[in-house]
Amino acid sequence: MPFPYRPHWSARKIALIAASFLSLTILNGAKSASDQVINNSKSLVVETLNQDRTCYKLRLRSTSTVAVFSSAISVTNSKGICDLHTPRSIVGPFIGTNKAREIHLVFPRSAPSWSGPAGESCSSAADSVVPRQSRIAPGIVIVAVDFEDGTCEGDREKCAMLEAVRLGVVAQYRRIAALVEEEMSSGQQAPWLDALTLQASALSDVPEPAIVDSIQTQFKQPSGINKQIWLDLQSGLLWEKQFFLNDLKLYALESAKYGKPIVSLRDWWGTTKGQCDFYSPQLCS
DSSP, X not given: OXXXXXXXXXXXXXXXXXXHHTTOOTTOTTXXXXXXXXXXXXXXXXXXXXXXXXEEXXXXXXXXXXXXXXXXXXXXXXXXXXXXXXXXOSSSOSBOTTOEEEEEEEOOOSSOOTTSSOOEEOHHHHTTTSOOOSOOOOEEEEEEEXXXXXXXXXXXXXXXXXXXXXXHHHHHHHHHHHXXXXXXXXXXXXXXXXHHHHHHHTSOOOXXXXXXXXXXXHTTOOGGGHHHHHHHHHHHHHHHHHHHHHHHHHHHHHHHHHTOOOOOHHHHHHHHTTSSOTTOGGGGO
């Protein structure tokens, strides 16, 4: 499961999107899928949009030559409750180059929930900028999309959020890879699993101020948003470290369960690169 994450999206921005765009209706079968979704990206193409009792099923195709790392997609229901979804892949790109992916967007809840997307209500803020409406049409907005080379399309504030998470993940993975290389080159014969677990647990999850400042400058964000960027960057650092530690723990548990010996660190890393289950290497691809 993705690292728990509740990004803040200003209610005024939600209200403006609702006022400008949410006259669209997903329930209108006469409209094409692309007409039912507001798309702020240039590289994502809406192929299909369906729904069941619990969620919308949005199929997106990327036309970019760079893989998609993550995206920010808002869903608003007829009561004006807005959820911001930030889906990304656990392993590998979220959407590969010139590939498609179906995304499941759970319907907004009737009240905010810590276990799901933000569930932020935009009706109160909308009252101050648009005439009161007893009911508005549901709508989906592709707010931003972040790519694995650090470029981003769409809303700059959301781009800063997505890119901060990506840089946190990348920075922590590099630290983990360096630990592994150091351990493999040490020549020590002691069991590597416990030693590497201790070393990885000690990795810092405190963002570097220089990275925070670079994101703020790249996306032309006011200095007041640096705290949010710091939190987003930290979430990426925490996510990658915990993911790696979980992989180590899973490998130890499964080896004991299957009665298998612990292989060398070089063999384990060569199979998994710290990105998947040793006994299910096909999930790395």
